[in-house]
Amino acid sequence: MVDLSAITGPVERLVATAQNGLEVLRYGGLETGAVPSPFQIVESVPMYRLRRYFPPDARPGAKPAGPPVLMVHPMMMSADMWDVTRDEGAVGILHAAGIDPWVIDFGSPDQIEGGMQRTLADHVVALNEAIDTVKSVTDRDVHLAGYSQGGMFAYQTAAYRRSKDLASIVAFGAPVDTLAALPMNLPAGLAVGAADFMADHVFSRIDVPGWLARTGFQMLDPIKTAQSRLDFLRQLHDREALLPREQQRRFLASDGWIAWSGPAIAELLKQFIAHNRMMSGGFSIHGDLVTLSDIDCPVLAVVGEVDDIGQPASVRGIKRASPQADVYEYLIRSGHFGLVVGSKAATQTWPTVAAWVRWLAGDGEMPDGVVPMALQPEESHESGVPLALRIAHGAGAAAEMTFSVARAAGSAVVAANKSARALVVETARTLPRLARLGQINDHTRMSLGRIMTEQAQATPRGEFLLFDGRVHTYEAVDRRVNNVVRGLIDVGVRQGAHVGVLMETRPSALVAIAALSRLGAVAVLMPPDADLTEAARLGAVSDVIADPVHLDAAKKLPLRVLVLGGGEARDLDLAADDDVVDMEKIDPDVVALPGWYRPDPGFAKDLAYVAFATVNGELVARQITNFRWALSAFGTASAANLSTGDTVYCLTPLHHQSGLLVSLGGAVVGGTRIALSRGLRPDRFSHELRQYGVTVVSYTWAMLRDVIDDPAFALHGNHPVRLFIGSGMPTGLWRRVEEEFAPAHVVEFFATTDGQAVLANVASAKIGSEGRPLPGGGQIALAAYDPDDDLILEDDRGFVALAGTNEVGVLLAHPRGPVDPTASVKRGVFAPADLWVSTEYLFRRDEAGDYWLVDNRGSVIRTERGPVYSAAVNDTVGRIGAVDVAVTYRVTVDDHDLAVSALLLRPGGTVPTADLNEALTGLPVGAAPDVVHVVPDLKLSATYRPLLGPLRAAGLPKPSRNAWYLDPDTGTYRRLTAAARAELAGAASDE
CATH class of the missing domain: 3.40.50.1820 (Alpha/Beta hydrolase fold, catalytic domain)
Known part of the structure; x- marks a missing residue:
């Protein structure tokens, strides 16, 4: 008897497959x-x-x-x-x-x-x-x-x-x-570069239709996609088996996908992949x-x-x-x-x-x-979803295993070459900057205004200026700069004029400085807390740009005042002030540009800024050329490896050299965002790091101590900071900052006022070191030095001798660009008729070639036991765990000098005598101080530099359990008693 089912079964299956297949072809799926x-x-x-x-x-x-x-x-x-x-x-x-x-x-x-x-x-x-x-x-x-x-x-x-x-x-x-x-376990470095490129050059021009979105999603897991389609075809005859999952299949196969706008994709790639700002903040x-x-x-x-x-x-x-x-x-x-x-x-x-x-x-x-x-x-x-879970999850285990093993092999290669890849990326960014810096000569057109123009043309919609929780693009800032230039021209400011800038650190101050640069005028950066009359005299100021906050102070000067900025709270009554001009009322569109105006006319040799410092209680003007600005700006961008994904947090005011040269200069050259701060506010510091997505923090001296010692300071979870850049950070505080903000590091810079010598501790491996000469900067040398006679030593041919490894020497710089007329110029130093500038700073160079600041030539304390080098002592004592800041200063008693070191401790810290002896036994150069004592506080300058005047005025420290003197008989430190103090003071003890 013939089994009909053996014949009808396959036929029915074929018919069902054909019917269901036709329905899928006509309607895109089965009717459920x-x-x-x-x-x-x-x-x-x-x-x-x-x-x-x-x-x-x-x-x-x-x-x-x-x-x-x-x-x-x-x-x-x-x-x-x-x-x-x-x-x-x-x-x-x-x-x-x-x-x-x-x-x-x-x-x-x-x-x-x-x-x-x-x-x-x-x-x-x-x-x-x-x-x-x-x-x-x-x-x-x-x-x-x-x-x-x-x-x-x-x-x-x-x-x-x-x-x-x-x-x-x-x-x-x-x-x-x-x-x-x-x-697919793509390497992060590759993904960042690809995301940046796709955002800037692909999705800024095209959109993604729905079919392409579907295809891209399926390609992320091609094995599973192929398996799902095969399973559907194999069960196409069994309608009842397919119906429960048919709606889901149709959704993934066609119905569920919609178009994706190009600008949205570009923003996703830029902000959240290339810059990873869901983690860092600041989106x-x-x-x-x-x-x-x-x-x-x-x-x-x-x-x-x-x-x-x-x-x-x-x-x-x-x-x-x-x-x-x-x-x-x-x-x-x-x-x-x-x-x-x-x-x-x-x-x-x-x-x-x-x-x-x-x-x-x-x-x-x-x-x-x-x-x-x-x-x-x-x-x-975690390098992705584990292989074992993939095998357990997928039906195509063999294929998935092959794919994962290949990917694991690729990951191993990526891991092995991680440092090489990082080096390639860093070099690709750094070399063009250093090459451009090396090409600058006296007649190269170079200025802040010019670099800002270049960035605005390259990335007009790139984020540049962050302030008070808002972000401004390069295009917007550049447009504002050009408008202010027109306003300055309208009131008669010309190229070469010296114009004072008396403003808070805010966008209008940055714009004013950049506008003066674009005009070719000199921006005289007037510190609000200084003697403004003296600053105006030293800076040869003809006009002053002020914000409304400083208007009253500016009006006391015998100069015309140009009022700029002020925000929404701006309310000025200037009707009776003939010498006050409201710049915001000038319509830039009606200002005709004169024939002499050329934007960004400044040469590298031209004076661009006048900044101020206080030396021995007197205000001193520091002249900064465009070359000096460029050297710091390109040097900072290179040493800190700044990229478009970075945000530089400018804690220092823009009238300070660090704010102008390091923060603003580095950010503009690096194409990074710069976040301006209204000043150091420890209560807002942590919040602003995340709000702005800060990756690089600028500082000066002991500034960051106010942050990490504030009772409200706390870092919970993630923080985006990778670097701190600045100069003068004490070694103890340096160590604490790296502990608090791990894995961030400190990059310490050293630069002379004229910029002829620039060093940077790029590796940040040696706390306290000034590092090595910055590539692209001037050539430097370390001249042999006799501290007893304060002389630079010569060799038997009459040329200057070089200091040996770990020997104290005077730092010399071979000048590039204009030489400050007040500089100590040396000729015939290493060859006939050559020209070098003595920085007057003393350094030592260790076995690896890193430079360590020892002292200023005029600040060496010469005691009966030999010279005491303040910076060397401060760095050494600062390595004691409880010490935040150390300062060493001269106290003169009965015509002889004593070296005294004051220690400022971290909260709750104590200094055991044994730790003090151990530290100073390892002093690399010079003699140890005569007296060491703990102070409850240190007075700081406006730039957070410890002030020595109040300490000197107090004389020898009083006896206490936190004061020690160097026992000449044992060469160790002991508690400072009244008798010991009297002996140090030269008075015989009656006891």
Whole structure:
């Protein structure tokens, strides 16, 4: 008997396959009969529509809606992702659990007028408005839930509104530390470079259509994509088997993908991949600077154990980025899309989210599997999703293993070449700067104004100036500079004029300095706390630019005052002041440029600035040429390896040389952002680091002690700082700063006033060292020195002898550019008729070639035991663990000099006598001080440099348990007693 089933079975299967296949070809999929969940459009604007699913019954006695959850989709996916299947979709499950589900729908931008010009900031602002609407309608705090990039939007919006009206954030596979673990384990260095290039040169010109977004998503996991398609074809005959997953398949295969605007992609790549600003802070939302550290509502991060897009290491960055928030995680063994759609999402993710919402409302226990997120190390050792989990997760284990093994081999090569790659990147940035610096001669056109013009032309929309929580682009700042130039021309300021700048550190001060540079005038930087009449005389000032804050002080000078800036609070009454001009009332568009005007006319040799310093209580003018400015600016950018991803925090005022030469100069040359501070405010320091995304902090002397000693100072979680740059930091404070801000380092600079000698401790490996000569700077040499007779030594041919290793010598500089007329010029130094400048600073050079400041030639304390070199003593004593700052000074008693060292300790610190003896036994050069004592405080100058005058005036320290003298018999330190003090003072003791 013939078995008909053996014949009809394959035929029926073939027919079913053909019928189902034809339906898929004609309609894109199988008809499931499913209907979407009901929803109401609560708000509809061009940017979004706000859906409320299962709107509550408004009739009396109806059950009230539960806690609202507002769900956010990523830009490339349709908002329908939350309702792919009614019974197993997010909105249906949440509604059944008593939750009030809301969805923001950004729509398809290619179908909306102006949609393809949307930016990331537009989405954040839209979500911010939607939260206000949900809060207004429900009168309850909102739970914000976002998937993938939607989760990033949720974090960014929460930070933007400082968690106002938010009950919690739930993020599904949302990357935060985007460089911790990239999709397909791409090396971070490669990703940063590629993201920068794509943002600037690709997505600034094109958009991504929906089909391309779908293809890109599928290519991130090609094995799984191919496997899913094969499974569908193999089951095409079995309609009943396919129907439960058909809606999900159709969503991923076609329906779920929408276009992506180029500007939004460029901003994503620039801010959150190339610059990783969700971790560092300082990302811009329509000009406002935002940081995730402002989030203080509870956070639940749903982590996919085998998610290769929102990788666990990247998702867990939220713990470090938001130190004020209580952060929890829920780990699910799923890939990226499976976190929110599919069987595991229906049985694990969404019930857990519902339980989380109820728990926060006080209506239940914490859900199973939700645990506090552990603080991850800043540099994660996770290299992506582990191979074992991939094998367990995927059906194509063999193929996945092959792919992962190849990738692991590639990672090994990447790790082996990490330093080489970093060196290549650093060299690529540094060499052009050093080459340009080396090409500068007296007649090279070089100025601050010129470099700012170049940056504005290269990256007009690049972020440049940060102040009071706002960001200004290069284009905007450059336009403002040009307008001020026109105003200066209108009031008669010409090239070469000396114009005083008496202003707070704010954008208008930077603009004024840059405008004078562009005009070719000389900016005389007048310190507000100095004798302004004397400053005006020394600077040969003809006019003064002042802000409203300093207007009254400026009006006391016998000069014309030009008022600039002042912000919204500006209210001037200048009707009766003939010598006061309100620059803001000049319309730059009606100012005709004269024939003599050429923008940025300054040569390197030209005087560009006059700054001031106080020496022995007297105000001294320091002349700064364009070459001197360029040397510091290019040198800083090179030594600190500044890039477009950096933000320099300018703590010093712009009228100080450090602010002008290091902070502003380095930032402009490096193309980085510069954040201006209104002054050192320890109570705001930590917040501004994160708000601005500060990566480089400038300082002078002991400035940072006020920060880390402030009782309110605390660093929780992540901080973005990688470098501190400046000069004069005491060794003890240096060590503390690196401890507090690890893994950040200090790059210490040393530069003479005229800039002929510049050193930098780029490696930062030797605390206290001034490092080595800056490439591109002038040539230096260390002349042999006799401290007893204060003479530079000569060899048997009559030329200057060179100091040996670890010998004290006078630092000489072979000048480049104009020589200061007050400088100590030497000729015939190492060859007939050569010319060198003596810096008058004493240094030693160690075996490795690093330079260590020993003293100033005129400050050596010559005692009966030999010369005491102040800087050498200060560096050595500063290495005692409890010491923050050490200063050594001369006290003259009965016509003989004593060397005294004062120690300022860290809070709660003490100095054992044994530690003091051990430290000073290892003094590298010179004699030890006669007396060492602890002081409760040190008076500092306006630039945070310790003042020696008050210490000298106090004479010998009084006997105490925190004062020691050097016993000449034993060569060790002992407690300073009254008898010992009297003996030191030259008076015989009666005891």
